[in-house]
Amino acid sequence: MLHRHAKAACAAFAAVGALVLAGLPGTASAAPTAPAAPTAPSAADTLGVGEASPELLRAMQRDLGVTAAQATARLANEADAGATAGRLQNALGRDFAGAWVQGADSATLTVATTDTSDVASITAQGARALVVPHTLKQLDAALAKIDKVAVGSAATAVPVRFVNVRTNKVTLQAVRPAAAKALVKAAGIAPSLVRVEASVQQPRPLYDIRGGDAYYMNGSGRCSVGFAITRGTQQGFATAGHCGRAGTTTTGYNQVAQGSFQASTFPGRDTAWVATNANWTSTPNVQGSGVQVAGSTQAAVGASVCRSGSTTGWHCGTIQQHNTSVTYPEGTISGVTRTTVCAEPGDSGGSFISGSQAQGVTSGGSGNCSSGGTTFYQPINPLLQGYGLTLTTTKDPGPGPGPGPGEPGGTWAAGTVYATGAQVTYGGATYRCLQGHQAQPGWEPPNVPALWQRA
Structure with missing residues (x-):
């Protein structure tokens, strides 16, 4: 534990001339063409990859050793890979043994299975198949x-x-x-x-309302804001449980009164949330990055991920493993994600984000941002679900082509956290979740094929 205080893609367009023959003597009028069917949004569109800020892309270039073009391509490829991996996980069932992306631009998705008969269906989805002895x-x-x-x-x-x-x-x-x-x-x-x-690593929590901003517990020790949230009409933020216990008061900029911890779990998990007073407003912003949070879709193993904290600011790396258990001096934390991102004391509780998608709050790690290190984050979706919180995001994406007036909504509900494989009904149809996320208006199952697959 540590305690202390997109759209940069280029596009070329070719001009195509059209000869209008209708109405000319001796020519037949062209038959009217049917309007093109609406194109389903891609995974990159759904997850707002094109809204990646210049600051985030520069941090990826610095910390991942990639070019600007590779950083942009990487975010788009990782979004597509997550949807493909989710579809294959649902299709393979018990044979599924994990998935990960690799390459400077994350262009290669590998899906592991224990059954050789699955290879054809994996490669048909554009992924590399790997047959292994053990299921996930x-x-x-x-x-x-x-x-x-x-x-x-x-x-x-x-x-x-x-x-x-x-x-x-x-x-x-x-x-x-x-x-x-x-x-x-x-x-x-x-x-x-x-x-x-x-290993010689000895992880410890990263102790000491915009993601990554500093706050102080009882006016002393420092941690970092994770993500702005709401609970009903109450505003506040998610952060690490080791930063404070229920009732611990917090102050923000210049020791201005801020709020208090409403609930906290540590060890076991590293989750907490703070309710702020009326002087503080929840925003989707992450400090030092220009990033705004659009959702909480879980990124794949191997995907790029960046962190904002009040000690070291903005740093990036890759996701090494989900569902990691780590023992700190205070006890064991389960279900955290292991990354190559560096962090230092005071970064605890701060934002982990992939593209525009919130991933988790900084828990602990080893090393520092001079020599490098390993950092663990508490995934945001279980935290939101456990405390009944709603992530503050950029905006309502707007209505989509879902069920018409009077048609039943089914069991899908905005604000609910769904895991890969979860099944819901909507508009009279059944859907299975492809990627874990907290549902929000505009992400109804028919509208977002990157997140839901019709069963």
Whole structure:
């Protein structure tokens, strides 16, 4: 834990001449053409990739070593890859073993399966197929068993544990490798499911209403705002649980009274939310980036992700693994995401965002922004769902071509957090979720094929 205080794409257009023959002597009039059917919005359109700010693109270039064109292409490719991976996860069912993107522009999506008969359907979607021995469900279950016995000194000796979809194993990063092997034995897990890596990292929370802005707890220690939220008529922000307990008061700029923690969980999870007083207004902005939050669609493993915090500002990297367990001195946190983004004390609670999509709040890590490091974030969607919060986003995307007047809406509801594979009804049809997100007006299932697939 650390405590302290798009659209840059180019397009070329060719002019095409048209010869109008209708009405000329000796020529037949051209038959009227039917109007083209409306084109379904792409994943990049749905997720607002074209609205990426120049500041975000420059940070990606600096931290990921890519060109401006690659940064722009990367965001578009990652949006498309997330939708494709969701469709394949739903189609493969129990055979699914994970998915990830790679390449400077994230142009290659790999989808893993345990069944060779799935290869054709994966490649038909434009993805690379990889046949592996273990399903994602088996690996997640193995990690859960290890977490159950990882307590006390055994946990601190193996502080980081995650499912690595690239290697198709549960990875244990251990200060003492012998302790990792003991955990595997105690959990009753087959050694073939596990890979042990020696590590000297000792993660800790990043202690010490615009995302990334500083706030102070009881006027002293400093953390960072995650994302602006509302709960009914109450405004506030999401942040890390280790920053404060329910009732802890907060101040903002120049120690101006701000609000208080309404709920907090730490360890176990690293979630909290602060209700602010009437002088503070929730906005979709993220400090230091020019970014505005448009939604909370979860990015894929391998995707680019950027972080804003009150100590080190704006930094970028990639998502290494979802569903990671990490043990801090205070206890174990489960379900966080591991990244290559750097962070330092005071960045805790701050915004993690991919393109315009909120990903999570900064939890902890190791290293710093001089030598580099590993940082973990608490995913935003479980936080929103757990506390009944609504993410503050840019604007209502507007009505789409969904059900007409009087048609039933079904079980889909704006404000609900949906995970990949979730099933809803809308307008008399059934849909399955492709990518985890919090639903919002304009994202009704018929309108956004990047997020929902008709069952």
